[in-house]
Amino acid sequence: MPALHEVIVVDDASTDGTAEAVRAYAAAHPERRVRLEVRATDHGLTKSIAHGVRVATGELVVWMDCDLSMPAAVIPRLLAGIDEGYDIAVGSRFVRGGSFKRDTAGTEDSALAVGLSRLMNYGVQFLLDHRFKDYTSGFVAVKRAIVLDLGLRGDYGEYFIDLMFRAIRAGYLVLEIPYVCLPRLHGTSKTGTNLRQYLRRGRGYATTALRLRLAALLGRERPRRAFPAVEAAVEPGAAVVREMREDDTTLVAGLHHRLLFDTLNSRLGVHFLDRLYAALLADPAARCWVAESGGRVVAFISVTSDLHRTQARVQRAVPLRERAFAAAHVALNPRDLRAYASHLALLVYCGLRFGRPYATILTLGVSPAMWGSGLAGELVARAARHLASAGIPVLHVDTTADNARAAAFYVKAGFARVGAVAGNVVFRRASAAPATS
Numbered sequence: 283m284p285a286l287h288e289v290i291v292v293d294d295a296s297t298d299g300t301a302e303a304v305r306a307y308a309a310a311h312p313e314r315r316v317r318l319e320v321r322a323t324d325h326g327l328t329k330s331i332a333h334g335v336r337v338a339t340g341e342l343v344v345w346m347d348c349d350l351s352m353p354a355a356v357i358p359r360l361l362a363g364i365d366e367g368y369d370i371a372v373g374s375r376f377v378r379g380g381s382f383k384r385d386t387a388g389t390e391d392s393a394l395a396v397g398l399s400r401l402m403n404y405g406v407q408f409l410l411d412h413r414f415k416d417y418t419s420g421f422v423a424v425k426r427a428i429v430l431d432l433g434l435r436g437d438y439g440e441y442f443i444d445l446m447f448r449a450i451r452a453g454y455l456v457l458e459i460p461y462v463c464l465p466r467l468h469g470t471s472k473t474g475t476n477l478r479q480y481l482r483r484g485r486g487y488a489t490t491a492l493r494l495r496l497a498a499l500l501g502r503e504r505p506r507r508a509f510p511a512v513e514a515a516v517e518p519g520a521a522v523v524r525e526m527r528e529d530d531t532t533l534v535a536g537l538h539h540r541l542l543f544d545t546l547n548s549r550l551g552v553h554f555l556d557r558l559y560a561a562l563l564a565d566p567a568a569r570c571w572v573a574e575s576g577g578r579v580v581a582f583i584s585v586t587s588d589l590h591r592t593q594a595r596v597q598r599a600v601p602l603r604e605r606a607f608a609a610a611h612v613a614l615n616p617r618d619l620r621a622y623a624s625h626l627a628l629l630v631y632c633g634l635r636f637g638r639p640y641a642t643i644l645t646l647g648v649s650p651a652m653w654g655s656g657l658a659g660e661l662v663a664r665a666a667r668h669l670a671s672a673g674i675p676v677l678h679v680d681t682t683a684d685n686a687r688a689a690a691f692y693v694k695a696g697f698a699r700v701g702a703v704a705g706n707v708v709f710r711r712a713s714a715a716p717a718t719s
Contacts (some may be wrong), residue, residue, distance in 0.1 A: 287340040288315040291348070292330045295322050298349070328441040332434045335426060344423045346373075352421040357459040360423035366533055366578060367540070369428055369454040369509075373421030375401060377553040378560060379460030379532075380416075402484045409491035410447050412607040414549030415458055417443045418487070423429040428454060440490040447494045447569070452505035457536050458553060521580055521657050523664055526570035531559040534582050541647040546621040550608050554600070559584070561599035562644070568592050569668055573648075573657055581648040583661040586620060587674050588639035589632065593638070627704035628680060635701055641669050641713070642678040662695050669713040677713045680706050 293301045301320055308316040319337060320328060324632045335343050342364055346352040350485040356373050363371030382400060399418070406417040418439050428449065436444045452454055495505045526534065535555035539548045547555055562568040573581035586592040597605070612618045632640050643665060648658045666677050679697060681688040683705050693699075697709035 286315075288317060288338070290317050290334050290338060290604055292319045292321065292334045294325050294327075295320065296329045298339075327438050328434050328436060331441070335429050338426060341426055342423060343426045345430065346421045348377055351464045353461060353464065356421070357423070359459045360421075362688065363459055363533070363536070364423055364425070365458040366457070367455065367459040368536065368538065370422060370424045370446075370449060370456045372416060372419050372456065372458050373461040374416035374419055374458035374553075375461065375463045376400075376415040376559050377458045377460050380462060382463045385576075398484070400442055402487050405484070406487055406491045407607075409488070409495055409578065410443070411450060412611065413553070414446060414450060414456065415465055415553055417446055417491075421461065425509070427509060429663075432505065437486065440486055443490050444488060444494065447491075448503070448505045451498065453507040455540070457532070459532065485713060521573040521575040521652060521655070522662075523571055523573045526559070526563060526572045526577065526582065526584075526668045528560070528563060530572055530579060531556050531563070533579050534559055534570075537582065537649065538645060541649070542645070546612075546618055546625065549615075549618060550611060554604065554608065557600050557604065558596055562586075562592070562594040565592050565595045567595075567639075568644070569665070570622060571661060571664055573652075573661065575652065580652045581657050581661060583646045583665055584644040585642070585665040585677070586644055586670065587641045587669060587672060589642050589644075590629065590638060590640065592644070593629065624704040624706060628708075631701065631703040632678070632708065635708075636678065636710075639674075641674045641676065642680070646679075658691060659695055666711070666713045674713055676710055678708060678710050680708045683707050 291304045293304070301318060304316065304318045308318065317337075319333060321333060331345055334345060342676075343363065344357055344360060346354070352373060360371040360373060372381050401415065403418050407415065410417065420439065420442050422442075429445075432445060432448055432452070434441045434445060446456070528685070532552075535552050535558075538555050538561065539552045542548050547558065553654075559570065562570055562584050565586070568584060568586040570584040572579050583621070600608075612622050632642075643662070646658065646661065648661075669677055678700075679692055681692070683702065688698075689707060689709075692709045695711070697711040699707060700710045701708040
């Protein structure tokens with residue numbers, strides 16, 4: 283993870299004593315490299331953030347509000363996301379593990395204000411892209427060059443809606459890291475304190491979202507990724523395989539999304555994959571493993587002893603709101619509708635042809651930096667040994683008929699082709715058979 287290089291406090295000519303407090307702290311702790319930037323004219327949140335990015339000297343920048351509603355303890359996780367190969371890591375209140383001001387009693391935030399803020403964010407998701415969840419976050423770690431390339435546009439929270447939608451369209455990799463937004467203990471939010479103010483702010487958010495959506499539909503403003511994607515470096519050394527933990531799910535979901543980007547679940551978004559892996563960890567029939575090298579997750583595998591039961595449990599674990607978004611996405615995309623129909627056909631086929639319970643590998647992915655290391659074979663062998671120890675004699679796996687690379691690997695790992703349906707090919711091997719790399 284990158285080391286802290288400097289702390290810049292941008293004071294937009296406030297009258298609350300911020301500048302004096304920062305000057306005193308910087309003088310008392312010169313080793314902390316705290317720098318004050320006072321803007322006396324041309325005020326505004328977006329302009330203040332843009333100024334801070336311009337004067338920063340590091341390659342990565344993190345910005346956040348100074349009211350402590352965004353916990354600084356989350357910053358290392360944001361930077362870890364960048365270290366994993368993402369261009370932008372966003373502190374998100376609307377993904378699994380995050381929340382938005384749960385308890386407002388005794389604070390300056392009302393339950394009405396919290397509810398309206400949630401509603402505004404859901405509305406922007408609906409208008410833009412539901413695969414990204416927190417369009418009004420404003421808590422982010424990002425490569426400085428990307429911000430300078432795309433620029434910041436819009437007033438107050440509108441800038442973040444605009445920035446994230448354009449960054450995603452340009453092809454930059456975005457990861458949402460959950461955090462719990464803390465209630466404000468002092469002062470009042472500039473978003474609003476009553477229904478009229480929130481409606482006015484919401485109108486600005488909706489106008490921004492509609493403008494972006496219209497521009498996308500008309501083919502205007504087609505941003506292009508200005509910097510090539512770089513796979514995060516993996517330190518040399520053998521990978522260590524271990525069972526997946528709860529705190530692995532977000533980064534595993536992100537790695538899955540990058541490696542298996544052309545699958546239906548990946549097109550539903552990283553947050554959707556995160557929920558799926560969390561559900562698998564909670565399912566007694568399923569097991570998951572990851573491989574680490576140099577402190578990074580470089581591979582993963584998940585397996586179940588009963589596909590149909592696991593499928594039902596995973597579906598129940600996804601909130602109704604997310605299932606509705608996913609259903610709308612599938613219904614509006616012919617390609618994904620065909621993929622979903624193919625998946626249903628596969629479930630029916632496997633149940634009728636091979637009976638139940640049906641043991642199968644659910645997901646398998648290895649970072650390109652580890653290709654040829656034998657790691658995929660090791661993960662398959664680990665899953666097979668687990669099933670054999672549970673008294674399950676055979677292990678299945680499926681892939682699409684056009685995925686020749688995967689098919690060749692499974693044959694090499696001791697699988698034999700045993701069936702095909704709706705563009706999918708099914709393989710099987712004895713769970714106790716040794717896998718080769």
